[in-house]
């Protein structure tokens with residue numbers, strides 16, 4: 358029986374892949390629209406790490422004035438930059454695909470130095486002028502894009518000596534929850550409607566992320582990996598956190614019967630993510646600041 362289910366699962370997976378039923382930008386847009394009102398739970402928890410990649414002193418010292426906040430979400434990075442930099446020549450462009458995320462950013466940022474663009478990030482990059490930006494920030498969004506295309510576009514639109522500031526999840530993050538979704542997909546393949554490939558876009562390690570950029574002659578300014586546990590008293594609280602922060606954005610589109618699946622996920626959290634009477638999940642991510650070579 359299990360063998361038959363596994364075969365069914367792999368066939369279904371390949372079939373959905375071949376016909377292109379893959380969770381993509383429209384689905385992420387919908388899911389981020391849904392979490393926009395609760396996304397603050399994410400920024401509140403993650404700001405101490407995001408702050409590490411801001412490196413305001415680099416922008417000041419090197420007079421970097423053309424800045425891009427790529428996939429800006431509710432604008433945490435843009436807001437920090439604008440409130441810490443008083444240079445009137447600063448020009449910050451904040452781009453995102455989700456109208457509801459960007460609306461929140463717009464309502465919180467009232468600064469004529471900032472302009473917002475509601476657009477798919479890749480289309481935005483492809484239409485940008487070469488060597489326009491001094492600095493690009495991308496907070497928790499790089500894996501939503503094709504890795505090769507995004508690194509190439511970042512390189513193209515960045516000036517020589519320009520810097521890229523990244524914080525992003527890496528392989529091995531949310532390990533327990535990925536297993537839960539994988540097992541649920543395997544246990545009833547007929548319920549799978551679309552497949553998710555974001556897991557394949559995550560860098561394996563800081564070394565691999567570094568290599569993606571080293572190929573385009575970037576040097577490393579700083580690089581580090583964090584793996585931390587997020588703990589809750591109940592399985593529902595853990596699930597709500599994952600859902601409301603966008604940490605599992607996209608998963609809401611995998612199955613055709615989503616309500617039943619949500620209950621099943623919570624049951625599995627209760628069974629498998631319990632530790633010392635708490636429910637916990639790991640969150641693993643990389644912080645990187647890289648510089649484009651003056652010769653490239």
Ligand SMILES: C[S@@+](CC[C@H](N)C(=O)[O-])C[C@H]1O[C@@H](n2cnc3c(N)ncnc32)[C@H](O)[C@@H]1O
Nearest residue numbers: 389428429430453454455477478496497498501
């Ligand atoms: C985890 S949030 C990060 C938001 C913000 N950078 C931060 O650090 O808080 C991911 C963001 O990526 C955006 N996003 C996902 N796919 C996108 C795409 N194709 N183009 C532009 N933005 C996209 C989502 O709408 C969401 O706002």
